[in-house]
Amino acid sequence: MHSSSTSQGENGLGRWLIYGVLALMALVYLLPLFVMLVTSFKTGTDIRTGSLISLPQEWVTDSWQAAWGTACTGVTCDGIKGYFWNSIKMVVPAVLISTFIGAFNGYVISKWRFKGSDLFFSLMLFGCFLPFQLVLLPMAAMLGKLGLANTTTGLVLVHVIYGVAFTTLFFRNYYINVPDELVKAAKLDGAGFFTIFWAILLPISKPIIMVTIIWQFTSIWNDFLFGVVYSGADSQPITVALNNLVNTSTGVKAYNVDMAAAIIAALPTLFVYFVAGKYFVRGLTAGSVKG
Known part of the structure; x- marks a missing residue:
């Protein structure tokens, strides 16, 4: 009985260890997307004064509008x-x-x-x-x-x-x-x-x-x-x-x-x-x- 309980405990610990490693890898994988997303809503001042992973002090959508319709892509400035x-x-x-x-x-x-x-x-x-x-x-x-x-x-x-x-x-x-x-x-x-x-x-x-x-x-x-x-x-x-x-x-x-x-x-x-x-x-x- 004691051996069975120990085996179940080890299996549970191993399962949680696997879940922890997978969660960590998922966070590492998603970190660039998070940085891209929060940066896209930052003002220029936020970008220069904050860190990569810091949230914007002021959430703005100006960069999205500029990317779509007014950003310069070479000699033209009509966005993407x-x-x-x-x-x-x-x-x-x-x-x-x-x-x-x-x-x-x-x-x-x-x-x-x-x-x-x-x-x-x-x-x-x-x-x-x-x-x-x-x-x-x-x-x-x-x-x-x-x-x-x-x-x-x-x-x-x-x-x-x-x-x-x-x-x-x-x-x-x-x-x-x-x-x-x-x-x-x-x-x-x-x-x-x-x-x-x-x-x-x-x-x-x-x-x-x-x-x-x-x-x-x-x-x-x-x-x-x-x-x-x-x-x-x-x-x-x-x-x-x-x-x-x-x-x-x-x-x-x-x-x-x-x-x-x-x-x-x-x-x-x-x-x-x-x-x-x-x-x-x-x-x-x-x-x-x-x-």
Whole structure:
């Protein structure tokens, strides 16, 4: 009895120790976000006289208004609102197109195997490991020949091409766990190639669709390299604007404006995670990264 009580006590102590370490790590991880948030509501005087983690003496939203509409990002002082909408116009079609192509590719590779399908999938998988820098010149040449250089449409095309390898991998590994008998039964009932895809596989693909959308949205929204290389003055995404904002200064550095702009830029990805986060975990555990 004494031994059992001691064991339970040790287990309880170990559990609380784990919880304590996890809580500490969470605080360390969230500290930069806390600093950004409180700094964005500080006045310039508060920033100069207080510490990084001190709360504002006076809570103001001037920096948020400036970041959105009047902050200088290079030679223009119109804030980041235009670049924010540029990113929306780039991310939404790129995510939807790459997700659909990935679903279709995954369906074909997993359920309609053809000669060389394994080699095709291996080549697609190899595309996941290609660094961004390797495709800069070929992509630039292609966009120039298509007349899409320095345009939002060109950025959409670039992100679709680069992202298809990942989306195909996700859907292929999800569909490979769907019983082949389901597809065979549909064929016996007269269902064709596209009917099986639209009526059978897509309706059961919600978890992996959410995984892919979150992955693609986050990757494309946060991308800087493609944005700075392939965009023009009127098509630059939010990440490029943030870089220009931070590196543009006249007089005293406005850290509160920089922090507000950074949080505004992060809000869409946070929103996507809050809305679809549970599907992300469900999709991962359903086999989206196995196989």
